[in-house]
């Protein structure tokens with residue numbers, strides 16, 4: 001079957017079957033920034049946004065995005081453009097140690113901060129529950145997310 005959707009602002013039409021995960025389309029059509037970690041919906045490395053909501057694209061059926069807006073990490077900052085406030089904050093906060101988990105973390109935090117300017121620490125931690133970071137723990141990531149909220153009243 002054909003699946004037509006918007007990926008990072010660009011129209012995509014792909015041939016899929018009922019078992020095709022969204023992750024496959026994202027990596028084929030946007031680039032390899034979205035990572036395959038567990039492949040079982042548990043680590044969050046594959047997080048992308050569908051109509052602004054984070055989903056685990058390794059399990060999310062591609063057929064579900066028909067007519068919808070999908071954003072991957074490639075939408076957050078172009079290679080020659082400044083980093084987003086979330087990316088800046090994670091770098092400034094020493095919260096980035098590897099490229100496996102961080103794209104998913106950026107997508108989850110971006111979705112949250114686009115909806116809420118000043119989420120509480122509890123809210124940030126709750127939103128990040130599906131993003132597994134095996135090397136840093138979560139303190140610096142959470143502190144960085146809270147730094148975004150205190151640095152700007154603008155949506156990110």
Ligand code: FES
Nearest residue numbers: 037038039044058
């Ligand atoms: S790769 Fe999708 S949740 Fe782990």
Ligand code: FES
Nearest residue numbers: 098101133134135
């Ligand atoms: S920074 Fe990648 S697993 Fe923690």
